[in-house]
Amino acid sequence: MTRDAETPTARQQRVWDRNAPGYDKQIGFFERVWFTGGREWLGGRAHGRVLEVAVGTGRSLPHYRPGVVLTGIELSPAMLAIAQRRAADLGRPADLRQGDAERLPFADGTFDTVVCALSLCTIPHPAAAIAEMHRVLVPGGTLLLLDHIGSSWPPVRAAQWLLEQLTGRAAGEYFTRRQLPLVRAAGFDVEEAERHKAGTIERVHARKPAA
Template sequence: MPGVGDWYDAHIMPKLIGCACGTGQVLKRRANVVPLASGDVFELGCGCGINQQFYDAKAIRSYAGIDPHEGMLDTAREAAAAKGWEVDMRQGVGEDIPFASQSFDTVVCTFTLCSVQEPQSVLSEMQRILRPGGTALFLEHGRAPDTNVAKWQDRIEPVWKRLAGGCHLTRPIAAAFEKAGFNVHLLGKGYMPKTPKFAMWNEWGAANKA
């Protein structure tokens, strides 16, 4: 029989994350990244479709995505289909993306790497599904460069993970893409305004497949 934790993960946690990831300041930063997508596009953690308002619809040939929460995909499917795109959205995880190698020109990843189980495996999967010369567009939160803030991240993370669907505060961002073999062009970095520093050190940019 499902327990309280299972009920929280299924019904409360997705709504909390959706609210946190849809604040005004977060949306402003999404607007700096998502419109750069073009061609055949794949979105990791496409959730309830929060990024779809920022895509340049004319630049996109097809749109695919995965999310571990099947219940969050119905709204996203409807929104994408309304744009007239060829749409293929599936339940899945980033460590085992259910699409063929070299299928996409662009991968979009926003506030998702913090919560996957094996980030380097996910980045390897991004490399696999991208075509030569393809681009992974990213906007993520992670380990802060300031020592005092990073110390608080270390302290808070164990409890934070349990409340926020496995979200980590201390993972590197651009450096992780570089480690995975991408050529990274960092477009920006900094703390999110009007949010606690421990939760919102951001880096965003374009990581090109070599």
């Protein structure tokens, strides 16, 4: 398949396979200065049978509490291999497998918590991914999201828009998306929604209504 003919999902797999070796070094800086405390926030709220969508290189693994039963899905085999090594090094039992966030390979109502960190900005169809997260949660289950979003400050949002004219075409990464409306549209009840860093970072804690 030529690059012109590849699907958005295939492009994302290629991009993240290429970026996997340097990802931890690159994202580590941003997590210290921009996403500060975000993965700890996710891990402290996750419970029960947990699915992390787009687990990446497994950077959230150290922050889950003891006792959770962890499953992770990742599109990129190269990113997934790093996550599997990280889980082994941590002694963290986890079922980490390749898969597409927009077509989760799990039955309805499989998980108590679904987590997605810094990934809905690159998933080609975020509404489809959030709908899948809703499907695989039990009634009353918890959704936890962390991502960069369009700023609440217009000058910053304008700069984000300009930046994503490059990153959208090159790597399928977007800086002006807002996930909260998609969460509500998928049928979740939002319990917490926090914005940080001039409104460019959002943390969302939502719940699938009980049956």
